[in-house]
Amino acid sequence: MRFSHSIQFNAVPDWSSHYIAYSNLKKLIYQLEKTVHQQIPSGDAESRPLIQHEDPETVFARALDVELEKISSFYVVKEKELIEEVNELLRDVGNFEEEAGDNGELRPPTRGSGDRMPRPTRTRSMSARSRISTEDGNDDSEDDGDENTGLTSGKRRSSSNKRRRSIPGHMLASTTDMTASTDLTRSVRRDSMVYEDYAEQAVLFSSGIMLKKRIITLYVQLCELKSYIQLNRTGFSKVLKKFDKIIDRQMRAKYMETYVDSACPFREETTRGLEEYINKLVKAYMSVVTDGDEEKATRDLRSHLREHVVWERNTVWRELIGLERRAEAASLGHALLGRDTDPKLLLQGDGLPVKEITTPIGRFRLPVWLFSSTILTLVTIIGIFLVMLFVPFMERPEQQNCLALLVLVSLLWATESIPLFVTSLTIPFLCVVLEVFRDPTTDKRLDSKHATAAVFAAMWTPVIMLLLGGFTLAAALSKCSIDKRIATFVLSKAGTQPRTVLIANMAVAAVASMLISNVAAPVLCFGIIEPMLRNLPAGSDMSKAVIMGIALASNIGGMLSPIASPQNVVAIGIMEPAGAPTWGQWFFIVIPVGIISLFLIWILLLITFRPGKGTTIVPIRPVKDPFTGIQWFVTIITLITIALWCASHQLEHIFGDMGVIAIIPIVLFFGVGILTKEDFNNFPWTIIILAAGGLSLGKAVNSSGLLQTVTEAITERVQDYSLYGILVVFSSLILVIATFISHTVAALIILPLVFNVGNGLAEPHPNLLVMAGVLMCSAAMGLPTSGFPNMTAILKEDPAGQRYLNVKHFISRGVPSSILTMIVVVTVGYGAMRVTGM
Structure with a gap:
């Protein structure tokens, strides 16, 4: 893939105007090439910005400086914005960990073994959990299952001396084992005592979901910023290489070392700083979601990044391909429909042009391609083949059939009514069906089985x-x-x-x-x-x-x-x-x-x-x-x-x-x-x-x-x-x-x-x-x-x-x-x- 296409494919759509203008720099190189090798008329508007006697390296360096300043300015602003958000997120994660440590669980807990109320079934627990997410205002139904799973699996390994809170029975469902009036009284009394604790736990659980979303979002943005650095640095390197090749200079190494590598986005410490913040997000995700499993946290975040990039690229290319297909459909319709010349051409429900013809037995609509010159040529060639096949020209039938085959193949090759190689593939088929091969020893026609061996042996030599x-x-x-x-x-x-x-x-x-x-x-x-x-x-x-x-x-x-x-x-x-x-x-x-x-x-x-x-x-x-x-x-x-x-x-x-x-x-x-x-x-x-x-x-x-x-x-x-x-x-x-x-x-x-x-x-x-x-x-x-x-x-x-x-x-x-x-x-x-x- 050309880099001019690659940079469009890999760029973040919202940042597209802040990447290196690679195509414009290439055009500038070609203009500079003309100034070096030929006299440019003073009235050429396209070349006026270039000073004829100015060194091409100076002109190109000036254009590169503009691009470098644009990229550096955008990067500084974007990096500051993201780092502030990351620091705020990390503070929230710290507060969340303190609250989680006090409560011991990130999910609504079930009753302990000492309670007389039976443990609710899994279906009821999931229903309660679903209601909690809805109360929190999260309407993203596609992600709820994944997020809740990650959070509820997070803090299950709490120690036995931590207090465990019980879910109120009336918030789950009525149970079947509540016939005794004393049990019912105790249950209602217990529910009133723990209701406030449960509400606190629900808020904590919802906070975990929101933290997970914020971590994923910032992780993706930091990775995109890192890719932004790499893509622009590659752009500078490639465009300088093209300049050196076309103008015959040695500018690449000097400019990259003096200006690009020393710019803020392209310094080694900048990349290391981004990687440190990315690692902090991994640890935060590990703490909130995966219960200390760093490998799982890294895998999950990379999976989210991959899904985001794939979706973004598919969206970009779907739009480009859609435009191209619409243009092709318009040209196809203009070519086949021909409204100006043939008013009988109509469009079917699927958009394909058809032509309406009138016959003594009624009107029929047929696809336009049936009336194309290629189809008519093909029908004519097949007609000639059938005539030569059945009208006797030769004494021996195998020679008669072979002559018809030769004429058919020659006409198909000459007119290219079908692709040339497709015509070639019909040859062994017709040789076998028409029985054109003879045994060189007995001079008798070979049957289909022996003719097949002979024709394919002739094809691979x-x-x-x-x-x-x-x-x-x-x-x-x-x-x-x-x-x-x-x-x-x-x-x-x-x-x-x-x-x-x-x-x-x-x-x-x-x-x-x-x-x-x-x-x-x-x-x-x-x-x-x-x-x-x-x-x-x-x-x-x-x-x-x-x-x-x-x-x-x-x-x-x-x-x-x-x-x-x-x-x-x-x-x-x-x-x-x-x-x-x-x-x-x-x-x-x-x-x-x-x-x-x-x-x-x-x-x-x-x-x-x-x-x-x-x-x-x-x-x-x-x-x-x-x-x-x-x-x-x-x-x-x-x-x-x-x-x-x-x-x-x-x-x-x-x-x-x-x-x-x-x-x-x-x-x-x-x-x-x-x-x-x-x-x-x-x-x-x-x-x-x-x-x-x-x-x-x-x-x-x-x-x-x-x-x-x-x-x-x-x-x-x-x-x-x-x-x-x-x-x-x-x-x-x-x-x-x-x-x-x-x-x-x-x-x-x-x-x-x-x-x-x-x-x-x-x-x-x-x-x-x-x-x-x-x-x-x-x-x-x-x-x-x-x-x-x-x-x-x-x-x-x-x-x-x-x-x-x-x-x-x-x-x-x-x-x-x-x-x-x-x-x-x-x-x-x-x-x-x-x-x-x-």
């Missing part, structure tokens, strides 16, 4: 374990901030020339994508360049160029290693194991392709954006903290794992497959506690399910014979083409398809077909065509929806809430970048693939 290993390395590098250290170190050497800064950011994004996937890399890079973006003028072309450059470079980086993106893992699973490239061969092919593509895209961005005009770049500072032992451990294990992957073919007799090597970092990082089960749960399991579903679909298409049939039909049409001609045709086709749908989905649908076409050529080169195809999947970046890096980039907003990029920027720069990358793949990449023997 070494490829999935390789994907998990890649996610583990990425999580460890990110959690230990190794990726950020490397990125900031490289960018700090880039200087302040716009063109140099642009290519440096693109190179960092590509390398980060290669190591930690092209999903996490753009998020990391956008966070690093945030200070630079803040200091660039609004609408700066440099902002657009660097954000677009990071997005396009992350797409290129998605092809630079087998674990950089899911489609690469899918391609390795499709290739022939004997001819699949090792990590070394993969690097030999893609590194030249990536470097040349990045250089061409950089030239394109420089020409189209011209980012050097009037641009002042804020240099990025590297992380100066020394490398820790954990960071060294993660780095060494990562390098060893990558080295083993590179030599996987040579070590095949030991490990068998790269998926087995992937187990090494998983066991080590989770075993020693660097990664936890929360990190494991945070893995992108939707991508893993998507890849597993795609592998099962490829197995089904191959097992049913559909892939062979389609391949033969395509091979007949391209048999006169050369290998290079087929490469260009399929590369262009994949580039177009992957531009409009997910890169991983495009690989899942097309690469199995490409593999079979390459396998059916006179000179078979299936792995070469698959390798080129998967590179083209990553090269598709012509639209904002073409890959996660593009989607992250177009959502990036400036401080005013305006997007840096629009769709036109991706079409005008992304489409040419895709074409340039395809040219590099079919030239330089093709040559490198032939050299490696693919």
Whole structure:
């Protein structure tokens, strides 16, 4: 949780205006950053309070002094008020103990054994006790039971020589053993003698209840005051750390030692004094309520404190969440209700919009979501699936069913009518129900039981374990901030020339994508360049160029290693194991392709954006903290794992497959506690399910014979083409398809077909065509929806809430970048693939 949120969550609501203004101080830091790195116009009203030539440290110290004075003044007043109340309470507790010592009991006592009147039952005692509480004016029915229990259990261990008073019989109830007139006379006479004593005891008992409430209230307030000190001190420390980091100063240690630690609220003796008064309250509670049991007193008071804090926090967040939900409901109603455009939309009793339609048999009200474009698309896709399922297109029924399944899944993936991973989960279900699997030995359709084993075996392969290993390395590098250290170190050497800064950011994004996937890399890079973006003028072309450059470079980086993106893992699973490239061969092919593509895209961005005009770049500072032992451990294990992957073919007799090597970092990082089960749960399991579903679909298409049939039909049409001609045709086709749908989905649908076409050529080169195809999947970046890096980039907003990029920027720069990358793949990449023997 960010500290700006944490301070709102933990603050005492009544004291909210007396805490450190953390958010305002952060804004001041960003304003000071601008004064340091660029000329501010004199007419800028927001920056007028800042003196342009004044030292930022002086300005910030002045603002901190104001906050420190505000906090100290409030604390002094509040501490004096609470201490006075505590001292008064302690005096009352002392008086109460004296009275309790004289009377021996804090509860209305029952008769002693020497009295002839029988002891009243427990029910009657509780009734009398309840009446006493009511007479005292206590209406808090929820707390009465707890308070009375604590008090009545308090002084039960009195010595036998203390006088015990009897409860008057007529105040309890009439007893059944009062038939003798002499007993009745004695009883009435005794009641009149002890009535005054009983009234005195009742007052004493009620005083104990009130004292308990006062102790709890003051205990909670003193604990809140102690938390007030700790929270504000943390606020000063964090905001000074941010100032030092952004302005590049060393102010934190000096200011904390000179001013904060010496202020009244933050002195050690102040905290010790609060703790002493808290301990006094514990002892008072122990004396009044728990009969000397200090452990029970501490436990009870902490329980009351916890309940108070939980209630207070729930109240705050309930209000915030209520506001958010009301805003969402208003926007949902505005979007779905559409009163201005469709007067037939109504609201149901539960607030959900409905639409009234008229039919020959009457009027019906149906939910609006039934008429949404998503539902209509889904119904259309299911209709197409049913038509293809029952209208004969193929000779064999298993191929007919598999074709219908392939079309259904492809349309669902392309339109995203339902989530992609949900579509993947339907694949094994339909494969079993439609019986699309065949026995490779007998060529007969497998029954449901054997088909189930086949489809789930296809879903969990070494490829999935390789994907998990890649996610583990990425999580460890990110959690230990190794990726950020490397990125900031490289960018700090880039200087302040716009063109140099642009290519440096693109190179960092590509390398980060290669190591930690092209999903996490753009998020990391956008966070690093945030200070630079803040200091660039609004609408700066440099902002657009660097954000677009990071997005396009992350797409290129998605092809630079087998674990950089899911489609690469899918391609390795499709290739022939004997001819699949090792990590070394993969690097030999893609590194030249990536470097040349990045250089061409950089030239394109420089020409189209011209980012050097009037641009002042804020240099990025590297992380100066020394490398820790954990960071060294993660780095060494990562390098060893990558080295083993590179030599996987040579070590095949030991490990068998790269998926087995992937187990090494998983066991080590989770075993020693660097990664936890929360990190494991945070893995992108939707991508893993998507890849597993795609592998099962490829197995089904191959097992049913559909892939062979389609391949033969395509091979007949391209048999006169050369290998290079087929490469260009399929590369262009994949580039177009992957531009409009997910890169991983495009690989899942097309690469199995490409593999079979390459396998059916006179000179078979299936792995070469698959390798080129998967590179083209990553090269598709012509639209904002073409890959996660593009989607992250177009959502990036400036401080005013305006997007840096629009769709036109991706079409005008992304489409040419895709074409340039395809040219590099079919030239330089093709040559490198032939050299490696693919």
